[in-house]
Amino acid sequence: EAGVAQSPRYKIIEKRQSVAFWCNPISGHATLYWYQQILGQGPKLLIQFQNNGVVDDSQLPKDRFSAERLKGVDSTLKIQPAKLEDSAVYLCASSSRAEGLTGELFFGEGSRLTVL
Amino acid sequence: AQRVTQPEKLLSVFKGAPVELKCNYSYSGSPELFWYVQYSRQRLQLLLRHISRESIKGFTADLNKGETSFHLKKPFAQEEDSAMYYCALMNAGGTSYGKLTFGQGTILTVHP
Numbered sequence: 635e636a637g638v639a640q641s642p643r644y645k646i647i648e649k650r651q652s653v654a655f656w657c658n659p660i661s662g663h664a665t666l667y668w669y670q671q672i673l674g675q676g677p678k679l680l681i682q683f684q685n686n687g688v689v690d691d692s693q694l695p696k697d698r699f700s701a702e703r704l705k706g707v708d709s710t711l712k713i714q715p716a717k718l719e720d721s722a723v724y725l726c727a728s729s730s731r732a733e734g735l736t737g738e739l740f741f742g743e744g745s746r747l748t749v750l
Numbered sequence: 751a752q753r754v755t756q757p758e759k760l761l762s763v764f765k766g767a768p769v770e771l772k773c774n775y776s777y778s779g780s781p782e783l784f785w786y787v788q789y790s791r792q793r794l795q796l797l798l799r800h801i802s803r804e805s806i807k808g809f810t811a812d813l814n815k816g817e818t819s820f821h822l823k824k825p826f827a828q829e830e831d832s833a834m835y836y837c838a839l840m841n842a843g844g845t846s847y848g849k850l851t852f853g854q855g856t857i858l859t860v861h862p
Contacts (some may be wrong), residue, residue, distance in 0.1 A: 737850065
């Protein structure tokens with residue numbers, strides 16, 4: 635079974651530029667999550683989708699971050715404009731509803747963003 | 751607000767020694783607790799959950815509601831246990847299933 639796919643793996647940008655990350659979840663997984671992991675910290679949930687609807691985006695900085703999952707499959711996370719403090723690894727995860735209820739999320743390898 | 755604390759950033763033990771990774775939480779409702787692990791160059795993955803009361807790779811963890819702790823233990827550490835370990839909490843009810851709050855993580859190094 636193919637895992638969660640993310641791209642790009644690495645991205646370096648200047649502050650105030652924009653960046654987009656892509657995620658393709660495990661086939662059949664209705665729930666998709668974007669987590670932000672700053673160096674030295676645990677992952678923090680940014681946004682959770684159930685199919686193409688947003689379940690939770692309470693910790694998403696909406697003035698600069700946006701995310702969409704238009705067809706209920708793959709998803710894009712965008713940052714515009716980027717700030718230095720956005721330097722982090724952006725993890726995408728997915729789960730079926732049953733697995734989500736049991737707390738088992740399947741993570742991608744992450745996209746490492748460096749903002750200079 | 752829910753919070754997970756892992757007081758040790760780094761933990762080093764020798765092979766065959768017992769190991770305990772500490773995790774404390776604060777949560778007003780009925781939490782579910784998990785341990786996730788990330789081995790070198792691998793993805794973050796679930797190790798075990800308290801509700802299953804299972805032993806995975808020799809690791810166990812008991813939820814102590816009185817002390818609000820969920821420490822991860824293994825009686826005899828192996829070199830392949832070297833990894834980053836995260837304790838995580840999930841709201842047992844509500845619509846935000848799968849919403850995990852992670853601790854800061856503990857890097858475990860098992861020396862030969």
